[in-house]
Amino acid sequence: IMESREKAPAAATPDMFQGLGFPAASTSGLSVGVPGTLLGVATALENWGTISLAEAIEPAIKLAEDGFEINRFLSGDTASSRTALQPETAAVFRLPNGDPLPEGFLLKQPDLANTLRLIAEQGPDVFYRGKIAEAIVEVQKRTQAGPGGVGRMTLDDLDQYDVRIREPIVGDYREYTLKSMSPPSSGGLTVIQMLKMLERFP
Numbered sequence: 001i002m003e004s005r006e007k008a009p010a011a012a013t014p015d016m017f018q019g020l021g022f023p024a025a026s027t028s029g030l031s032v033g034v035p036g037t038l039l040g041v042a043t044a045l046e047n048w049g050t051i052s053l054a055e056a057i058e059p060a061i062k063l064a065e066d067g068f069e070i071n072r073f074l075s076g077d078t079a080s081s082r083t084a085l086q087p088e089t090a091a092v093f094r095l096p097n098g099d100p101l102p103e104g105f106l107l108k109q110p111d112l113a114n115t116l117r118l119i120a121e122q123g124p125d126v127f128y129r130g131k132i133a134e135a136i137v138e139v140q141k142r143t144q145a146g147p148g149g150v151g152r153m154t155l156d157d158l159d160q161y162d163v164r165i166r167e168p169i170v171g172d173y174r175e176y177t178l179k180s181m182s183p184p185s186s187g188g189l190t191v192i193q194m195l196k197m198l199e200r201f202p
Contacts, residue, residue, distance in 0.1 A: 001168040004040025006033030011152035029140035029151025054120040067108035
């Protein structure tokens, strides 16, 4: 089983959210974890995939560049106050007058297309050690959540992120053998526990 979850920065402490309400804690740089999805996808493609990372990213680049008409659900999401917290987010998910995007709006994201293209051309290193890494560190230090509430991620945190290959957790349910993500993820263990409790019922 491959684990590529987000990780807490090295400077994170057990009490760093103490005294903060959920809105302040969850929308500040303090809540930003070291991202693992990109390296996880790249590792999976390299070891078990049939296409390259650049090929996998190409449809997303096209969609970001050409745009798509948003549905009512995404339109509703753009009405959230969170879309206006950062100028970069508001520039994408709000109209120039600050209104939410209407259903059917053609959403184009050229900056996202450029970011994805950079990753396709240079691989995960540009994200974890290059221009993108520098931008991540800079912006997560910009938004505070009270005293000392700036993001704690550093370039070293990004540079040292690694994907782990772990032994799966294994359980039986009726005639099936189940294998799933092992701790520290709780999902696999929890699902197997639930199935074992239900197994005695019809």
